[in-house]
Structure formats: C-alpha cells, structure tokens
Amino acid sequence: MPSTLPDGDPVPPSGDLPEGALDGLGERPFGFYVHVPFCVTRCGYCDFNTYTASELGPGASREDYAHTAIREVRRARANLGDVDLPVETVFFGGGTPTLLPAADLVRILAAIGEEFGLAPGAEVSTEANPESVDPAYLEELRGGGFNRVSFGMQSAREHVLRVLERAHTPGRPAHAVAEARAAGFEHVNLDLIYSTPGESDDDWRASLSAAIEAGPDHVSAYSLIVEDGTRLAARIRRGELPMPDDDVAADRYLIADAMLAEAGFEWYEVSNWATSEAARCRHNLLYWTGGDWWGVGPGAHSHVGGTRWWNVKHPAAYAQRLTAGVSPAHAREVLTPGDRAVERLMLELRLSAGFPLGELDRPRVVARALADGLLEVEPFKTGRAVLTLRGRLLADALVRDLT
Structure with missing residues (x-):
C-alpha cells in the first residue's frame, strides 16, 4: 500500500457510495482487507503506509487500533446495506499485523463475521514478520479462524537482509513455517525479494533453496523496486549502492521459476507460485479478477462496483473520523x-x-x-x-x- 494518496473526488461524510455502485453487489466475490499500519522499524526499501512507535504521534495507538478498525467494519455494513454478502476472503496486511495481540486480530475477524458472515471455507490470511510470532500466538490465530499465514522472509543471506534493513535472522522463517504447520495452518506463504544490491546468483539460489526446504505451499517472489523517498533510494543516489539491473532481475526470475517448478510449485500469477490450486491466494485472485472488497484502516483502498476509494493516511486522522461518526475515506473515483x-x-x-x-x-x-x-x-x-x-x-x- 503506497504511502502517498492519490487525488480524487470528495466523499460525503456518510460514506454513501454513488448511484449504481451497489448494483450487482453480492453477485461478485467479496472480501475484506485490514491494514495494520505498525512496524517495529522501517525497512530501508519500504514505501508503505506504516509507522514505528516514534513516528505515530498522539491520537492513535496500537492498544486502541482493533476497536477503531471494528468501527469501520460496522460502517461498511451500514454503507453496503442489508444485501446478503458473505465474505469469501479476509487479508490482514501491513505493516506488521502480528505486532497486535492475536486476540485483537481475532476480534476484528469476529466483527467481520458478525456483520457480514463468512462464506463456507473462507480464506483468512495474515502477513507476519517471522520474529513477531511464536507457537502460542499462531495457535491463538488458528483457533480464532485464521487458516493462512504469509511470512516475510525476503532472503536467507544476512548481508542481503542488512541492505534491506530487515529485522529477522536467517533460519527463523523456516522455524516459523514449522510452527504454523504445527498450529494447524492449512496454507503458508513465504515472500522473497530478488535483485537487492550486493546479492549474487548464488545468494538468490540459497534463498530459494531455504524457502523450498521450509515447506510452504506458496511462494511469492518480487523484484526489488527502489521507491523515491526511501532510505534505499537515498543510498543509491549517494552512490553507496548500485541500482538494481533489469537484466539481472530477469535472470533471477528465470532461476526462481526453474527451481520452484522443480520443487513442485506452479506459477499462477507472474510473481506467485503454489503447489496446488487450493494453495493459491484467493484474496489476491479476488483483486486480479474484478471482485469487490472493503479496505479497513488508514490509507486502505476499497473497490465496490466500479467505485474505488481510499482512506485518510495517518492513523490519528483515521481514528478521529471514526470516533466522530464520519467516513474515514479521503477521496474516491468512479471508473x-x-x-x-x-x-x-x-x-x-x-x-x-x-x-x-x-x-x-x-x-x-x-x-x-x-x-x-x-x-x-x-x-x-x-x-x-x-x-x-x-x-x-x-x-x-x-x-x-x-x-
């Protein structure tokens, strides 16, 4: 979720959608995205709408966040009317959702279920930093209805993680996958990044091998994008690090596809591989195939019936609006x-x-x-x-x- 919000048309304080947006609602897949905008530290390459404790400022806190997010879930129900709208997918992203207590994530999920109902077999996912969970945390999530978890591994090489400023140690993602499996999670993803400055082909192969050996049923692999305004971009501009090379990125992609295919993974989207159709990320497929979703949280984007809108960016402004009983939407566009x-x-x-x-x-x-x-x-x-x-x-x- 980019940190800069686009311009758009104003949204009424009620959050009511424009005429025609609700036509056909319920005929398309419907999901929820819940943005949790907190991180322990900011990674050098990250341009997402996230906040460390020192960046958060007054008016918002982790402790109150679940309560605030649930207010938006209730508002979603009011804005979408009483149409039968069982939720097929729920995805908690960030930031680091697992910086909140597991009970808070379960509470938000329960509110979605109370207001809309979860479809039979609904996919419920959360992103997680491998260092931010332990067996008890994962068991509480699983007991609360989560059935998929996505760990940010990025690399198995320490020097690559240092360039990315990732706050976990090599080897921890594999232990986290094992803990998730032991807790009963049906589906586990590992996220990887390639073409980091200083990464070699052998480094990349080692990361892929470590990811495959960890035993997930889904792997996402993305080429590093240098975003303006990040610390990584500043280091490249100063000449401390080289700019990632497109030809190198293409070679790394080919390495990934070959190694993953040999290990039994099949591509189903350019940057995503799964061991079976059941292991594919249904929430992302909802995005990619034109479904409807409500985005909860500061800066979160939503889409219903060809209308797209996005919430105010800062957690304090987001909380203030919901406390005042008005929509947290910043702007919208009708496609x-x-x-x-x-x-x-x-x-x-x-x-x-x-x-x-x-x-x-x-x-x-x-x-x-x-x-x-x-x-x-x-x-x-x-x-x-x-x-x-x-x-x-x-x-x-x-x-x-x-x-």
Missing part, C-alpha cells in the same frame, strides 16, 4: 468502462488462466506477440492468450502495447 477494461486486461493477463484471445482488440500487437513467443494460445482454455515464460519477463511492456 469508466474504459478504465475497467484496461485494468481487467492488465490484471488477468498476468494470470496463468490468461485472457480471452477474442477480446484483445490490437490484432497486430497480438500477432507480433505470438510470433515473438511472448504469448501462446491454449486451446483447452477455449482460446485464451497466456503469457509464455519469456512473456512473463516482458508482461508490463506487453500490456502497455495492448491497451
């Missing part, structure tokens, strides 16, 4: 049919399920992409265009050409 078509193409083409070939209206671009080996047509998927391995490396540029 045009053209906007929605572009976003659908941009997101769905990144999936292994592909995009309907007949709906791609740039025939010359499609023909060139097929000839260049960036796309292939899968007859058994009823003529859907699917990215090849080479196409995954150039997915962003290809989508730009197709829109």
